[in-house]
Amino acid sequence: EVQLVQSGAEVKKPGESLKISCKASGYSFTNYWIGWVRQMPGKRLEWMGIIYPGDSDTRYSPSFQGQVTISADKSISTAYLQWSSLKASDTAMYFCARGQGPSRYCSSTSCYTLDFWGQGTLVTVSS
Amino acid sequence: DIQVTQSPSSLSASVGDRVTITCRASQSISSYLNWYQQKPGKAPKVLIYAASSLQSGVPSRFSGSGSGTDFTLTINSLQPEDFATYYCQQSYTTPITFGPGTKVDIK
Numbered sequence A: 001e002v003q004l005v006q007s008g009a010e011v012k013k014p015g016e017s018l019k020i021s022c023k024a025s026g027y028s029f030t031n032y033w034i035g036w037v038r039q040m041p042g043k044r045l046e047w048m049g050i051i052y053p054g055d056s057d058t059r060y061s062p063s064f065q066g067q068v069t070i071s072a073d074k075s076i077s078t079a080y081l082q083w084s085s086l087k088a089s090d091t092a093m094y095f096c097a098r099g100q101g102p103s104r105y106c107s108s109t110s111c112y113t114l115d116f117w118g119q120g121t122l123v124t125v126s127s
Numbered sequence B: 001d002i003q004v005t006q007s008p009s010s011l012s013a014s015v016g017d018r019v020t021i022t023c024r025a026s027q028s029i030s031s032y033l034n035w036y037q038q039k040p041g042k043a044p045k046v047l048i049y050a051a052s053s054l055q056s057g058v059p060s061r062f063s064g065s066g067s068g069t070d071f072t073l074t075i076n077s078l079q080p081e082d083f084a085t086y087y088c089q090q091s092y093t094t095p096i097t098f099g100p101g102t103k104v105d106i107k
Helices: none
Strands: A003-006 A010-012 A018-025 A034-039 A045-052 A057-060 A069-073 A078-083 A092-099 A114-117 A121-125 B004-007 B010-013 B019-025 B033-038 B045-049 B062-067 B070-075 B085-090 B102-106
Touching: A003 A092, A003 A114, A010 A018, A018 A034, A018 A092, A018 A121, A034 A078, A045 A069, A045 A092, A045 B085, A057 A069, A078 A092, A114 B045, B004 B085, B010 B019, B019 B033, B019 B085, B019 B102, B033 B062, B045 B062, B070 B085
Parallel strands: A010 A121, B010 B102
Antiparallel strands: A003 A018, A018 A078, A034 A045, A034 A092, A045 A057, A069 A078, A092 A114, A092 A121, B004 B019, B019 B070, B033 B045, B033 B085, B062 B070, B085 B102
């Protein structure tokens, strides 16, 4: 059974750093792209970026480039999303999700159709 | 960026109704359009990919159609578990963008 299990909710202050995780199981972690999606309270989903754990090839949405870092540790089948300096506007639910097809090539299906999702990690940034 | 809009933003329907949700892209995206269902406090779930392909395990009352800029999600015979918010997503080019959502609630 494919599962993506994310780390727990976080409460942070502005300026603090944070790294949240997404542990995969039930499939070959290195052969599928994993993406991150933000959902601010009451708002639409926003695609942040995606990583191929096999070789750590990473693509970012321009809106999030330079604001976050996506990484993966294939030895423990875990993807990460991290911030070096949080802002109040980073308050949101963050989801990891797997690309649908096993492929190194980033296509509409393998990269951008997200078939399994983590349960979400709520990040609250407040002074 | 490709903008994606949906209509209506919300609708009220009864169990057994047929429901249609429309999604429009700001430029042609061929058939690179996916539909997701999200229930409160839960992660989204893909229903339809590539505009009209039913994701494995999804009931056949869900169907999708369209190409180019205009797409439709249809739910035949709405069931109690279908009350949720539905998002379309263009997977044609980065940055990938989602529609604003359509909330389907009980009449």
